[in-house]
Amino acid sequence: MKKGLLINDEWRMTEGYTDVYAPYSKELIASFAMATEVDVQDAIESAQEATSKMASLTALQRAQIVEQLSNLFAEHRDEAASIISLESAKPLKYAIAEIDRTIETYKFAAEEAKRLAGELIPMDASKSGEGRFAYTLREPIGVIAAITPFNFPQNLVAHKVGPALAAGNTIVLKPATQTALSAHFLAKLIAQTDLPVGAFNLVTGQGKLIGDTFLAHPQVKMITFTGSPAVGISLRNRAGLKKVTLELGSNAGVIVDEGVQLDKIMERIVMGAFSNQGQVCISLQRIYVMENIMDQFLEQVTAKINQLTLGNPLHPTTDLTTMISETEQQRALTWIQEALKNGAQIITGGRIENNILLPTVLYNVPSYSRVSCEEIFAPVVIVNKVSTIDEAIEAINDSNYGLQAGIFTPSIETAFKASKKLQVGGVIINDVPTYRVDHMPYGGIKESGTGREGIKYAIEEMTEMKLVIWNHN
Template identity: 55%
Template sequence: MKKACYIGGEWVGTAEYAPLYSPYSGQEIAQIPQADHHTVQKAIAAAEGAATVMRRLPAYQRASLLERISILMNERLEEAATIIAIEAAKPIKTARGEVIRTIQTYKFAAEEAKRLHGETVPLDAAIGGEGRIAYTVREPLGVIGAITPFHFPMNLVAHKVGPALAAGNTVVLKPASQTPLSAFFLAELAEQAGVPAGALNVVTGSGAIVGDQLVRDPRVRALTFTGSPDVGIAIRNRAGLKRVTLELGSNSAVIVDRDVQLGEIIPRCIFGAFAYSGQVCISVQRIYVVKELYEEFVRRFVAETMTLRGGDSISEEADYSAMINPEETKRVLRWIEEARQLGARVECGGQMAERMLQPTVLTGVSANAQVSCQEVFGPVVIINPIDSVYEGIKLVNNSRYGLQAGVYTNNLSLALHAADELQVGGVLINDIPTFRVDHMPYGGVKESGIGREGVKYAMEEMTELKLVIVKR
């Protein structure tokens, strides 16, 4: 199956193609176009050409377009989930959940398109300001360059495309090399929904060609990127005066206090650690449990983890499947072995079953081990004992990342203290950091990124504030 880029409302072939392989079976599933510089230039020119059309489109029409995308996606929900399951090896029942969220994200974008507004400014609060009316408006930036990752190939695209179109911008989208089929599927829906030609463009190929050109081209007014810190930092360093939103790395943690019941907590933490083989930005990677509960927590956590079933991603029975590619699997295995060499104990997992890395639980992990201080992005969780929540807070903060963190406690004062002291973008009291709904502000501090997603908040990042003053 040979695919094509989507540029200016047309499907455009390229001189070169690359095979796309299923992470689970290893079989070829498509031939993906590899854009050259001319193709990227054509996409940026198409987006720039459509910018005036989108800027002048009334809010209700932008909302209607996004609503139609959500309706069309809902009609083809199973097809969309199957695409994700095949290209990303995301278990089909998890892929369905992503599609449902994606539909909701476009609905949120449709709603927010009608709520984008400014405010009046009381100039007469200052001497000399009397006799004037002032108000602000939010205007679209123009062309938005969107670079998206593999692990939520529809919903993280929606978090960039939805707000951009809702605010009246145009988009050049570069999807992850492993998950372009989801982006092509979106382009089909957008075309069917009546999105103006050039408002959405999908260009596939190497980051060195497509991504670099989006960063360097002055016609691209803003960049929104989800991916690794190294790439994100490089983008920001080269972007000049472009608006930049970066969603980067994490090693999210959970703190478990002594006064909680484990019946609900353990299944939630297992879900947070091993959903989609831990390939989630806010996957639970570190769990710190007070010593009084530690042994029971580990025993029950390991027992429930061992009930998870691996298999083909399109199987309804599979809880997990293969990681995104063999090289990532080998890296995670090296990190597990490093932790073992530093004194960690492998409570379960740590081995391959066919092409799948089994869910892995480590205890007694050194803070210097890569599985503790880096982002694993694989099915690995560490569980270490702590004397108190206060110690847990220090351990959570001892990280280059700060995306989200969870604290389980029935002590209100302690919960509020944790909310104040944790150096993260989001604190979840009595829940795991893997929680996200699509209209909340989402983003991190330190090397977890800059800016916020969540449709309303992303629209603020993608618009310019203009002040208008009328003298009577």
């Protein structure tokens, strides 16, 4: 089943294709077109030609288009979720949850389209401003190039497509090849809306070629990227004056303080560490537990993990299944084995059975082990004991990343201390750092990226501010 490129609302076939297989069943899903440089340039030029039509839409018209898309996802909820589960091996229960979030994300975007406004500037606050009246406007920037990963093939795309269209921009989407079937499903739904011709374009193929073409083309005004730090940093270093938003990843940590009712938090801990096989940017990777409650914590977390159902991602009861590829599973296993050589202990898991990397808990892991200091993106979590909250905060901050962090504590004073001292983009009190709702500002510091997503905040990134001053003197 060959899948082409969508350029100016027409499907274009190419000479080269790449086959994509289901991670769990190994069946052939589809063969996706490999775009050439000319194909990508044509997609950008199609988007550029549609900029005037998009910019002329009223706020209501933009809101209605994005609302149509939200409603279409609601109508096709089960089909959209099944595609995600098939192509990415995301357990069906989590795929359904992703579609529910996608519906909400586009709904938020539709609402924000109506709220896109500037502000009044009190010019007479200055001596030389007397007799002048000023305000700002938010205007679309034009063509946005979006590059998205495999792990949330609809909702992370929605965080780029939704605000781009709500702000009156056009977009060229380059999805991860492994989950490009979801992008094709999105294109099918967009075709049923009132979006102007050419405003949404879809290209698949070799990431470097497409990324380099985005960077080189003068009509691309912004690149929004979710993926690895190495690629993101390279994009930003070469982007010149193009706007760039980067969401790059993390090794998110949580602190568990004394006085916490452990049985009340175990479900959140296990979900945070192992949902979608740990292949989540804010997946819980590091847990720092006060030493007096460590034995109790390890006992309870192991018991909770043993209740997980492993197997076919398309079964509604499955909690955890195979990772996105055998290569990634073997890499994660190698990192686990390195940690053991460095002195870590396995509490549970640590091996592959039936092509599934078992949910793994490592104890007493040195900070220099890759399972601690790099992003493992796998169903692996480390648990280390600490004697003070300050020690735990210092351990979480000892990282090149800074996306989100969490703390469980009964102490308001401790929570405030953590909120001020943790060096991350978001601090989650009494929950895991894996928590996200789609209208909150989301993004990190350090190598976790630059800029913010969350619809209102993404729209700010995707628009230009214009100042207007009237002189009444």
